[in-house]
Amino acid sequence: MSTDAAPRLTRFAHGGGCACKIPPGELEQLVAGLAGAAPSGSRHELLVGLEHGDDAAAVRLDGGTAVILTSDFFTPVVDDPYDWGRIAAANALSDVYAMGGIPLVAINLLGWPRDVLPMELATEVLRGGLDIARQAECHLAGGHSIDDPEPKYGLAVTGTAPERDLLRIEAGRPGLPLSLTKPLGVGVLNNRHKATGERFAQAIDVMTTLNRDASRAAVAAGIRCATDVTGFGLLGHAYKLARASGVTVRIDPAAVPYVEGAREAVRDGFVSGGTTRNLKWVTDHVEWCSVAEEQRLLLADAQTSGGLLVAGEVPGARIIGELLPPGTNALVVG
Template identity: 75%
Template sequence: GRIAAANALSDVYAMGGRPVVAVNLLGWPREVLPLELATEVLRGGLAVAAEAGSHVAGGHSVDDPEPKYGMAVTGIADPQRLLRNDAGRAGVPISLTKPLGIGVLNSRHKATGEVFAQAIEAMTTLNRVAADAALRAGITCATDVTGFGLLGHLFKLARASGVTAVVDAAAVPYLDGARAALRDGYVSGGTRRNLDWVRPHLDSTVTEEELLLLADAQTSGGLLVAGEVPGAPVIGELRTPGDAVLVVR
């Protein structure tokens, strides 16, 4: 519940907004899983929404063969201080506010039951502080890194902004165990589709394994920011448009 809520709230933070109200969306196999477990899921979502300063105004639940939980979140933002994914400019550095690797670690968890505390901490951390820091720095361009992976979301940002994004692969941070999970084959179909989607627009000199990590589908990932955010690593820069929308070195 905490992870799902942080993931839902991230869309508001990615635009420089402040969440105001959320509605629970719950699908639950009540003949398979106890309702007490659903209560804990909802309690986790409520706790993260409270941390974000957002009200939870009820919601909707249905009987479902698979457990599903999320939130529909409404936020407000100053139209003059929005973070947009089409406002990137050549010559601006690219910062990343959370390490990658959530996807491969989640895949390993589903297959083996192993628990990765660092990944849980990353997924349950709100992007509020990162968004506030970006706004204070006068930054106007950002997006969050979720299902399309770093490469997918950066491709959309660069394409919308009319620039080329250059990534220094060695500067990208990863969660502990991410490379081992990749090496052991815990790569989702979504991650492979992410890489296939951006490949026609990609110029790369790194290995296929490195590209898979950069395309790793994230849940409640960090912000990808066109600008320097205090405390966040700079992983590349935006340049004047070239032959490729994405360049990885």
């Protein structure tokens, strides 16, 4: 079957991409108290768990190697099934890159309304994921699928890193610059795409670009603190970094790069519910300095497969602020 005549996948999703995440405040309440002691008889130490909201879990193996484990899946963010597969795979792999690791093997996670959408479209989704995994030099082998009224796709990924090279969200220190490796704004463009059917190649290019090179550059530069920017927006992830590291994050909104068309999309009202929830969550922790509402929304825009937010200077990345000693607010914007 030709995908040119296929139904629009975004019409089968209540949200899109990382904008359909459970809101950050609700999620933190959900997992509060779930971090427990190591299981009896465990030979391997849990290096990274639930404590600070890092992007993945990490366990120490013998010889100073850390195993990194993550999973990520979401509803369609674009209508083209192949592009959706690529975006979802790049997004899942990003959690490993955000911790300074190298992905080794992944498995598919697929939910599909088999009586509603053609299975040929599901094949295209999986093909997109496979092509991104090949680009990442990561094995993609098998996985799990369910009959689901709403299509969903992603990966569970295992990677490794030398323990000394792990990038941690709580390792930020005052005096470090703050770098962003991809422009913002794919969230509002994806929301416009869902509403109008317009295709934004520039947003797809951003979302399908691996964070591999940025991660390697950060590790090579001796950087130890990073996270990726996804469903909680730049402000949400910066707030989590500030809170975990015990610093204040200052962001210069004039220095933040945006995808072409993003400003126009937010001006025209294509703002997801996830973005407005992000802004509401962080507002009490932000000192605003003459920042217009439209720019606040862009800074909170729910990203899908966004870039890395790095405490340090990364070649090719945009410096958008700095880390300061702890103050009254976790974030200063302006």
